[in-house]
Amino acid sequence: EIVLTQSPGTLSLSPGERATLSCRASQFFSSAYLAWYQQKPGQAPRLLIYGASTRATGIPDRFSGSGSGPDFTLTISRLEPEDFAVYYCQQYGSSPPFTFGPGTKVDIK
Amino acid sequence: EVQLVQSGPEVTKPGESLKISCKGSGYNSFSTYWIGWVRQRPGKGLEWVGIIYPADSDTRYSPSFQDQVTISVDKSTSTVYLQWSSLKASDTAMYYCARQAEVEPASHFDYWGQGTLVTVSS
Numbered sequence: 001e002i003v004l005t006q007s008p009g010t011l012s013l014s015p016g017e018r019a020t021l022s023c024r025a026s027q028f029f030s031s032a033y034l035a036w037y038q039q040k041p042g043q044a045p046r047l048l049i050y051g052a053s054t055r056a057t058g059i060p061d062r063f064s065g066s067g068s069g070p071d072f073t074l075t076i077s078r079l080e081p082e083d084f085a086v087y088y089c090q091q092y093g094s095s096p097p098f099t100f101g102p103g104t105k106v107d108i109k
Numbered sequence: 110e111v112q113l114v115q116s117g118p119e120v121t122k123p124g125e126s127l128k129i130s131c132k133g134s135g136y137n138s139f140s141t142y143w144i145g146w147v148r149q150r151p152g153k154g155l156e157w158v159g160i161i162y163p164a165d166s167d168t169r170y171s172p173s174f175q176d177q178v179t180i181s182v183d184k185s186t187s188t189v190y191l192q193w194s195s196l197k198a199s200d201t202a203m204y205y206c207a208r209q210a211e212v213e214p215a216s217h218f219d220y221w222g223q224g225t226l227v228t229v230s231s
Contacts, residue, residue, distance in 0.1 A: 050210065103154045
């Protein structure tokens with residue numbers, strides 16, 4: 001089973017700042033199989049990025065994904081008030097289970 | 110519009126059985142998209158439970174959930190189920206269903222249900 005580690009656990013930033021979130025896998029897998037999700041309190045997760053760098057439909061271009069196994073990055077270029085949330089990475093590059101990382105909380109400084 | 114509508118919150122006792130549902134609509138060919146379940150315990154992260162392919166009921170489980178839950182499907186009603194035969198307090202969580210974007214089992218989730226809160230308490 002691939003274990004994903006996300007860092008930092010919490011990122012405290014101000015609106016307008018740049019956020020850089022990291023996701024590291026315990027073993028190599030193809031970068032085509034890494035997704036990022038956003039979850040706000042009381043809501044279901046929402047797909048942001050898949051294939052490591054492809055934005056999902058309707059996702060603003062301030063969100064970008066990069067990297068290749070085992071290190072991946074989600075960047076939010078300029079934080080908007082609605083971007084303060086928890087972000088999860090997920091790998092689906094090997095056989096199930098398609099594990100999630102523990103999450104990074106982006107909160108307001 | 111793709112929608113996954115889940116059944117309502119449940120409050121049950123340890124040892125009881127339970128089946129929750131997830132009904133898909135708004136997309137062609139319900140049978141050819143894998144549907145999965147994700148657990149989220151209170152205040153915790155997302156855990157991948159398993160997925161099912163409605164066309165042939167091919168099911169893949171996380172080892173952590175194998176033998177703990179059963180995923181099934183009723184193609185005639187476009188509904189996927191998650192069931193327990195004997196609940197434990199540790200099963201208390203929000204359970205989300207989600208649709209996978211690709212026809213192969215290795216895929217991300219592109220649409221999510223609203224979640225079903227399961228509370229197990231004596």
